Amino acid sequence: MGTRLKGVFCPHMVPLHQDGSINEEELRRYLDWLIAQGVHGLYPNGSSGEFLRFTAEERRRIIQIVCDQTAGRVPILAGAAEANVRETVRACETYLEYGATAVAIVSPYYYKLSPESVYAFFREIALNSPIDITLYNIPMFASPIDVPTVARLAEFPRITGIKDSSGDMAHMLRMIHAVRPHREDFSFLCGWEAALVPMLLMGCDGGTNGMSGVIPEFLKTMYEQTVAGNLDDARKMQMRLIEFFDAVVFSADFPEGLRSAVELRGFDMGPSRQPLSDKQVVDRGAMQRVLRCILADYGYTDQPPEGCATRTGNFPNDRVEQITRGVIDELKRRGRME
């Protein structure tokens, strides 16, 4: 058994050309930036990375590019979920060849499967995969992986960790309590950055966090402050992060806010494969101004030309003010308001 996956893994997005094809050049430039800013690992083909909106061929190509560009600088956790167990095992084989460190496999989705089926699914993969597997629990999108199922699956040496995006603290504690005494090498990664600091304080090894695709330097520092025991600083950063997290996750259908935010850091992400309605195009403009104001607050961007509302430090009010301001600006520009 090896050592646990640790630190902040970035489930990065994939830049596209205007025709919707993968923009390889921009992807490579983005990966270099992420590594330079200090992410501890990369996690291509995650939910933030819209794995589902690519074809099987494209998913393979993405992993190939990431492995090639990373060239061993950081570990790579490659999303390997495919249409069925056989296709998934093939992806595992391929990604090992490409140089991935491990794979992450989401629980079966669409059909809502019982714990017994979830167990059978991962068991079959664990018995056939040539590469270490991180389970991926995201109950808002896929069949939940419950605590007894994690405990049963932790008996397979190939299964070496779990990424949990439930944001449920008690659930995480139950998993750690059930598995860690028997598997020192089993890694617990938190996929809900709104609770990342307390999760780390209670025993998590790291996170796979979409926000690290936008503000990698912030996530890295927050992680380091937490593991160094600087609780006051960590707590403040966590509080601050929630505001940005909420704006990115809840202002538009996930992960559209993330794409907008990454663009603000200077990358050409191209159009979404999920079309936007006219109304959403307007909303996106307003949202992007809000995000830019928050990022300017962090010091990562300039304020938009029209300026930002003065922040009072009062969390929801400030957010409301910013959003209102953004919407009003947009309406003005479109001539619908004086």
Add this chain to the structure above:
Amino acid sequence: MGTRLKGVFCPHMVPLHQDGSINEEELRRYLDWLIAQGVHGLYPNGSSGEFLRFTAEERRRIIQIVCDQTAGRVPILAGAAEANVRETVRACETYLEYGATAVAIVSPYYYKLSPESVYAFFREIALNSPIDITLYNIPMFASPIDVPTVARLAEFPRITGIKDSSGDMAHMLRMIHAVRPHREDFSFLCGWEAALVPMLLMGCDGGTNGMSGVIPEFLKTMYEQTVAGNLDDARKMQMRLIEFFDAVVFSADFPEGLRSAVELRGFDMGPSRQPLSDKQVVDRGAMQRVLRCILADYGYTDQPPEGCATRTGNFPNDRVEQITRGVIDELKRRGRME
């Protein structure tokens, strides 16, 4: 505008070889049987047909086989959901060439999209598809399509119907009320056979019902009795169908019960692509004996050699008795009980 899709469409399963590949010969034999038993149409690549567990290539091959084997005997509603809008439109083009009558496209799944995104998704497809489209609403598995969104989408001539599997009567009435005055040709299909008769009575045009893959003759008769206004007979058949529906849908993770049931009608369905645990293999044996007893009640199979519990006509009790009997038989055979 054409005529509405009407009647019972069968979202049939796909028989597999032991190695997991498509058993084309058995599929063709199964399709012939379904048509001979009277299904009004076929609906390959639906949820019952496990579209998600096949690769994109396999999905195309399935439609090709179905179109070829059907040879115009019944209309074909081809499931055409792919990874994104572009891939989906390509499938639409291909399925038109193959000879499909229309396509059915499920709302985006995994990500939970807002009505605005669901609208934008179908709008884009509607503008580019060369073949008529039936929307597919299945809120337990995919992003819901709400009433105002259906009303907006009904403005596109290419969108000619909706298959709704919510089982929600009021929701169906709202949709019919909102759309039918403006689109005489718009078809409303009910995908929840537990409520099929009342849905037909209130204005639905038909159904896409997994049970029609097992007892097509029953579904066909129930539909015909209902549209002929034989309310008493229709009601009795509906009551009876619920029992079978519940056993198939709730006794195992969907659609595993359906596979077991189809086998009882004499088709070699092969192994599921979703692996079964040891416990599930046992459960499957018990469940199949229960299904066989219900089917024997209908007159469609013989009772299992060990016999069935005498039915009292008391619905949940009978079901419990049958299930208990099935489990006990299984335990006996495995030597765990005297």
Add this chain to the structure above:
Amino acid sequence: MGTRLKGVFCPHMVPLHQDGSINEEELRRYLDWLIAQGVHGLYPNGSSGEFLRFTAEERRRIIQIVCDQTAGRVPILAGAAEANVRETVRACETYLEYGATAVAIVSPYYYKLSPESVYAFFREIALNSPIDITLYNIPMFASPIDVPTVARLAEFPRITGIKDSSGDMAHMLRMIHAVRPHREDFSFLCGWEAALVPMLLMGCDGGTNGMSGVIPEFLKTMYEQTVAGNLDDARKMQMRLIEFFDAVVFSADFPEGLRSAVELRGFDMGPSRQPLSDKQVVDRGAMQRVLRCILADYGYTDQPPEGCATRTGNFPNDRVEQITRGVIDELKRRGRME
């Protein structure tokens, strides 16, 4: 065993004085009107009647007034849920003395109890009540009563019916299928008027419907058309009712819309015991204009002085137009818009 409860029971509201006390005079006037308009029965202390916002003493007084004023003209189904089994049984005793026909008892709420606890709760009451009991299933507000529990409880002669407000057609069919063969006298009442016609067509005996407190003549006719087999008329009335139902139920926190609507029929309902915020007072004005336009459409009220938007018959659009119109009118009056 007696005869089943049949027809439309009105779960009426209780008019209050400005100081919040019960307006007995107006309540008596309202009850007379409801009976004159043809409701088949009365159902005081239901969810629409805000039973929970009255004290135990007030609930008793309400039943006393209703029994006294009705004087045998229609049957009375008295809501008898109190803090615990003992208090509930006492209410049963008292309501029998007052002259109620039967009581309705909601499943335990707040705590979410298991079927076994729900069974134990009703069993204890059934063994001690001197008056017939209708179970009340309203899963959106209280612990659900599932089909096997209904079947078990139907073994107690004192339990003679169920009022189900789930709106779930398949659930209702399962209950009827499970209970009716053994209990000819067991009554199934549908508490979700958006699906009342199909529920009646499939075997329900009637409904307990808040809308009958506003448009009793409509509900009565719709019921009679349905049981007379005039399916076309019944269907049209059902479609029309949904629009009104949605406006009343979803335009404000239930049952505030109902109070507004009853006032439009000429009754002084007084203030709610649930306070309204300033914003809600404004919203209430707008909503009441919408309701008045719908009621004018039905022919039950005049249009408001400022008129109503011309109806196109296009269901959700009309509703949106009306609501928008109502809001704009309000804003104009408050000087916030030109």
Add this chain to the structure above:
Amino acid sequence: MGTRLKGVFCPHMVPLHQDGSINEEELRRYLDWLIAQGVHGLYPNGSSGEFLRFTAEERRRIIQIVCDQTAGRVPILAGAAEANVRETVRACETYLEYGATAVAIVSPYYYKLSPESVYAFFREIALNSPIDITLYNIPMFASPIDVPTVARLAEFPRITGIKDSSGDMAHMLRMIHAVRPHREDFSFLCGWEAALVPMLLMGCDGGTNGMSGVIPEFLKTMYEQTVAGNLDDARKMQMRLIEFFDAVVFSADFPEGLRSAVELRGFDMGPSRQPLSDKQVVDRGAMQRVLRCILADYGYTDQPPEGCATRTGNFPNDRVEQITRGVIDELKRRGRME
């Protein structure tokens, strides 16, 4: 403004006589024990205390007894929710007279109210209460109090804290971030002990925790270790507490497990006001043996005469073993198994 409520408040149960009436003598003995074991405050008429199953008169009597018996030794947070705002305000007045420190008021339940209604409800009470108010958010049982609503309500000086039983870490952080900068005196209490330590680490002031009615000494020590910064000890205690919490909360319908557990500490709690079925009586025996084994592990009770399964430290397995053992013992005693 005063000082924040801090520490562990015990939402204690109320012992009953066999006839269901309040056992005042045992209640006073129980309160003395709780205070002696170190709870920082008492919280009568909470959810654990089954406030809803008492009459209004009984609720008043409970507060009177608690205030009298406590005699100023610890602060008292008195549950004051009644049928409506007026009755609730009257309870506030009465409880101030009795000597309560503050009241806790649960959000409106049964009806699912919107944030605007929740705001209006608490606003009206805040304007009329003569005693400080703690909001009580328990979204699994009552209308949720969302972050903006808490922020709006924190503008009323009478509202001085919130007890949140959601167990949602991110939600708690959002509330603290929104309110604390403006209200230094506002207290955040966590009602979900499965996450108490991390909640305290991130800024909570204490908890209102049913488990403190069973193992007050444990909760007190865990709280003190956490605020003293002994993170390792606190973390271990938290992990250990989860196991007990789960057994108490999920082994039976809440709060029945709590009653069983309190009895094991030597108090005669009497029968529940929620009747038990025959099956539940059996289950209760099995559960109580499990709880006794856990409490024996903690050192708070002896093992049951028949002994406990040897604990391996493997969390869910141990729990399963214990539960299985308990059930088998019970079946043996009842002669159903050899």
